[in-house]
Amino acid sequence: MLLFLDFDGVLHKYGCKPADLFTRLPLLEAWLQLHPGVDVVVSSTWRLTRSLDELRSHFSAGIRSRIVGVTPKLAGDSPERFSREAEVAMWLRQSALPWRPWAALEDQAWLYRPFNKRVVLCDPDTGLTKFDLDRLASLVAAVG
Template sequence: MHTDCYILLDFDGVLHPKDGGPETYFVDLPAFEAVLREFPGVAVVIASSWRHTQTLDALRSYFSSDLRARIVDVTPDIPQAAGDTDRGTRHKEAMAWLERNAEPGMTWIAVDDMPHLYDPSALVVVTRDGFGDAEANALRAALVNPLALMQQRQASNSNN
């Protein structure tokens, strides 16, 4: 598979409500998968904390069979130094994975409900406790024009 872009994907707060129980797990996965099917050159790397307790094959099993091959890996775990906050931790893990596995300059987009885990300059589709129509449209727009998402995020950061 030729890869045009990587999505660094969180689960909790993205594919299901953050504080929902097991009965809500992956309720929003069909909406995410619908977007993924529109962009065949996009691969997914799991950045979720679920990667700490499940194998890559187990994580793939949550996805529809036609998309499992596009779930290519998990980000590495980079331990925090004592006293560090979690600010930017997923960004560091994403960069470590990309440096080892992606072509230089490869486009990547994070889909996460906690944007503070990424550098302010990162392309992050921020979810609001699930992946609904707004998030699907934002991800589509970002995959078509990643620069527009980055400019929107930078404008948002400068207003805060």
């Protein structure tokens, strides 16, 4: 299973102070420890200004190797509807296992098609919660 991961609004409150970045990361890492078959692809806009190694550096040593890549940037300057979903699809097409099941943690619904059952939406005012991770666990269990 692949987890496409946004940062702002998921791993910390959207628009938080620098001192409050990644406050929800320990919750995600604890969940990932319980789900060793889940690898992570960074879909956050942070991928546009930081290297994969820089992105991995925010995670604990035991999780870093499971950060397997970043989604590509779509060509063109105009924002595409459901652009994050299109980036996920492009990443999957370019991967060695394009049929691998996936889910996403995101705070901005408009980046994916409405009612996409693979997307767990987080409240950007709080970030990731145990309830969000319970919903994610249900998705993981459903694909086996």
